[in-house]
Amino acid sequence: MRLINRRPDRGTALVLAALPFALVALAYVLGSAERLAENPADKLLPSFATMAETFGRLAFVADARTGDYILVSDTLASLERLASALFISTALALVLGLLIGLLPLVNALLAPFVALVSMVPPLALLPILFIVMGLGEASKIALIVIGVAPFLTRDLAMRVRELPREQIIKAQTLGASTWLIALRIVLPQIVPRLIDGVRLSLGPAFLFLIAAEAIASDSGLGYRIFLVRRYLAMDVILPYVAWITLLSVAIDYGLARLRDAAFPWFGRGA
Template structure:
């Protein structure tokens, strides 16, 4: 009776003191004495309870370190205020109404600029991802423009559009539109060719395939791209409000810096972080709702 042959390419070894035929060496990662079992180096998932504990620790540990440094006397409170001082400064600005008016101004600019960027970038990115001629026509220019820092356009935007709201919104559009276009195009190009072939076999026309197959498949990825670039929109609105602004969170940061009010600066940064987190959670929920089939 012949011995079972080893898989092609498997390394062979001879047991110690034996003169028989070579035996296949165990595959890398296989458990000795086990058949088909492999060592898992990384866990695939954590329980919901553990996940929430880790999320809480990710916030509480830096906060505890911040509190420890502030009460240790190693730093001047003028440069690093305590969490309690930051909370008090935020409460004071909220009571006086400054925080709400500045937050409304910044939210309005982010909302308008980001919406315009999405309205431009999603159709353009969809066309670039679905149509080879559109990619060849637009990708070289967009690939070049995305490397130009949007903040470098501020002098030109002020010359062209003045120091009003138009220049601030335009800066937001420039900071988001190119990256969101390329990311959308990449998502559309990842649609499996098999889906397109099956649709064509069933007699679907190109326009129907685009709206009934490609767009639904790519929509979760498009929302993920929006999540990434929403953070860029907040970065640029603060930059825009640092120059020639009379309201907004960035404007309030500059006023606080002039009087060394670092507690107010930290409070505004915390507010921006919380608003950004809320936007990210909303987009996550939207993605989960419109793309439940996506992994």
């Protein structure tokens, strides 16, 4: 049998999926053990036990100075900024993407502008945002919106243009207006694509969030990582990176389940 036609069964697929994670964990354990054997006070590659102890303290032991649970307060601060930015980005992309993809006049007006904005490196705008909008929440949220919304808008506009032209023609033949076509034919077909677009944007969104928090913030996951870097506190940094990854996976999973529940006809397994 050709290799291209060989498909793993469920058990084999699980083993293959777990193998890269196991290899990375093994490499880390071996490297950590070697460094700690030479220097028990080494901070670069702390043991899993040390990281678990630190993570537990940050999550379940109140800070003596503020009385807050540091991991909880940092997580809530970051998720609030992320949720606000993604909500704004999604709303903008839904409206603009629908209009640009469906209406030729709006496409001629806004498509070149959105394309240009999408090419601007968002992190290069961060100093400008801080100068114009200050160091508060608005500038952090604006950075994520600038980084995410143009991508979502262009993706949705292309999805609208990919819809079969026959659907639009038949609807017009039956007397449907432009706005009825947009609401009843186009919108239901692009919303699941929008959900997938948000899923794909989670990585960049967290990147912009952490960058903004690292430069000007007094709370958040990015703030904490850059705060402790001066102490080489890898027992804090590595668990925080893992925690951010788990949050991204959880949000991605939730959005995928939402898409499947609301639009069961859309492609599953993505």
